Amino acid sequence: xxxxxxxxxxxxxxxxxxxxxxxxGAFGKHPGWNDHLDDIGLVxxxxxxxxxxxxxxxxxxxxxxxxxxxxxxxxxxxxQHVIHWRRMNxxxxxxxxxxxxxKGRALYPMIIVAHCVTRSFSWLAAELLPGLEDVKAKCxxxxxxxxxxxxxxxxxxxxxxxxPAGEHVASEPGPGVAAWAAYLGKEPxxxxxxxxxxxxxxxxxxxxxxxxxxxxxxxxxxxxxxxQIPGATPAESLNAWLxxxxxxxxxxxxxxxxxxxxxxxxxxxxxxxxxxxxxxxxARPTEVPVVTDIPYEFAPESSAEDASLAxxxxxxxxxxTSCLNGQSAAANRDAAAKWLVRFRPGSRPGFFSRLxxx
Numbered sequence: 001x002x003x004x005x006x007x008x009x010x011x012x013x014x015x016x017x018x019x020x021x022x023x024x025g026a027f028g029k030h031p032g033w034n035d036h037l038d039d040i041g042l043v044x045x046x047x048x049x050x051x052x053x054x055x056x057x058x059x060x061x062x063x064x065x066x067x068x069x070x071x072x073x074x075x076x077x078x079x080q081h082v083i084h085w086r087r088m089n090x091x092x093x094x095x096x097x098x099x100x101x102x103k104g105r106a107l108y109p110m111i112i113v114a115h116c117v118t119r120s121f122s123w124l125a126a127e128l129l130p131g132l133e134d135v136k137a138k139c140x141x142x143x144x145x146x147x148x149x150x151x152x153x154x155x156x157x158x159x160x161x162x163x164p165a166g167e168h169v170a171s172e173p174g175p176g177v178a179a180w181a182a183y184l185g186k187e188p189x190x191x192x193x194x195x196x197x198x199x200x201x202x203x204x205x206x207x208x209x210x211x212x213x214x215x216x217x218x219x220x221x222x223x224x225x226x227x228q229i230p231g232a233t234p235a236e237s238l239n240a241w242l243x244x245x246x247x248x249x250x251x252x253x254x255x256x257x258x259x260x261x262x263x264x265x266x267x268x269x270x271x272x273x274x275x276x277x278x279x280x281x282x283a284r285p286t287e288v289p290v291v292t293d294i295p296y297e298f299a300p301e302s303s304a305e306d307a308s309l310a311x312x313x314x315x316x317x318x319x320x321t322s323c324l325n326g327q328s329a330a331a332n333r334d335a336a337a338k339w340l341v342r343f344r345p346g347s348r349p350g351f352f353s354r355l356x357x358x
Contacts (some may be wrong), residue, residue, distance in 0.1 A: 004272045005213035006343040009046050009087035009254055013117045014344075021117050021163050022128070024135075024156035027051050028110035032145030034102040037110075040152050044115050050085060050092050054111065057278030062107050067282050075282040079109035080261050082129070082234045086242055087254040088337060090117045093124055095132050096281075102143070110139060112152065119163065121174035125235045127162055131155045173243050173318055176236025179229050180244065181316045190227070190292040191313060192306050195323050197224060197291045198248055199302070205249040205270055206324040207332035210339075212253060212271045221271035223280060225290050228266055234259045237266055245270065247329035248322050252336035265290050 013019070025041030042048050061067055067075045078098035085092040094113030100106035112135050114128055138151045184191045202222055204211040213219040228237040238257040245255055249270060256273060258281060259266035267280045267288075280288050298306070305326075309319040321328055 001213050002215065002217055002219055002272075004049065004254075005219050007045065008049055008272075009085065009090040009092065010340050010343055011044060011046060011090070011117075012344050013090075020160045021119060022156070022159045023047065023115045024112065024131075024152055024159065025051075025115075026110065026112045026135075026139075026148070026152055027055060028096075029099045029101045029105070029108040030110050030139060030145070030148055031100060031102050031143040032148050036101070036108065037145070037148075040149055041156065046090070046092065047113065047115050050113060051111075053273055054083075054278070055108075057273060057275045058108065058281065060275035061279055061281070066279050070279075070283065070287055074284050074287045076260060076262065076284060079281070081281070082238065082259045082261060083113070083257065084124075084235075084238045084242065085254060085256045086246075088251060088333075088340060090115070091119070091121075091124070092116075093128055093132070095136050097136060097140070099140075112136065112139075114156075114159070121235075121239045123164065125175050125233075125239070128159060129235055131159050174239050176229060176232050176238075176240035177243060177318060178316050179232045179236060180240035181313045181318075183229050184310075184313050187292070188310060191310055192298055192302075193292050193294060193296050194224075194226070195248075195306055195309065196296045196298055196302065197294070199323060202249060202270065203324060205253055207250040207322055207327060208325065208335055209250070212250070218274065219272040221269055221273050221277060223267055223269045223273075223277055225265050225267050225280065225285070225288050227290050227292050228259065228264050234261055234266075241266065241268060244318055246333070247319050248324060250336060251329075251333045252339050 023041060023043055025039065025047050027039045027042065028037060030037050039051065042051055079096045080098065081096040083094050083096060092113050092115050094111060096109045096111045098106065099110035112132055114132065116124065116128065135151055135155050139148050142148065204220055226241050229240060238259050242255050242257050245268060253271055256269040257266060265285060269277050305323060309323060312319045319329065322332055
């Protein structure tokens, strides 16, 4: 089992109760730097790892001309995304947008990301994302590296001052779930197609199986393209689909949602992404189809189980059981939490303990 499976978004926050629960950082291209900007604020191990995976994946597409080879009709013209990487009670939330360096080179985007722990998605949507949008606006309106750094640090401090007290995470599903359930209630075939796709392609993420992370090097990943919820905000669509997937797949797995704000779909990478997976960042549905548009034929034996899950959705709720192991989502979540805690530092100093030790 590799370090991504054990430690990514699974840091030793409890060992440093006085440390902030929100950190803001940035990387990529900006006119204030003549090349890739000097990474700003990437103080946690998970932020550093996220930068390596995400930016490395973008670099892979650029270096292999993957988007160019697909053709202009099949890719979006640039970057304009909301991202949310979630694992139980930790998350990395951010924005990606098209940018350029001080020499006018515009292949790479600029990315801002916040690492948060025990912050409900309602708080992220109400406090964090508006703060990130403010950073984005200021960065796009300046060519000064100093202004960029000051803006990021200023918003980080403001967010830390507004973070709620305590470690409690709200138990309600959060923004977007009601709209998600209403949408799927009107489109029952869409839910069945998603469930069929999960049974067919995501069995290695069956709760408790750990098949996705048994390798010593890179763990396995799968990606799925889903529709944005009509009438919902990007944040609401991301939260609803990620919350749903956490009821069906192993909640111990990191879920990475990438939503283009100028499209009507979103992508979720489950597990440790490979560089090739980030082709979907700019791929239109002509290249990567939305799963609810795929005319699957359903197995007869899945009908009763699908009906049970649909009944929960009809009541405006997330499904209460997993289509992969038949166990309750609550039991799967409890088992995942116990598994994850095994890899936190415990009695030995962890990353956060070292970072904030006096």
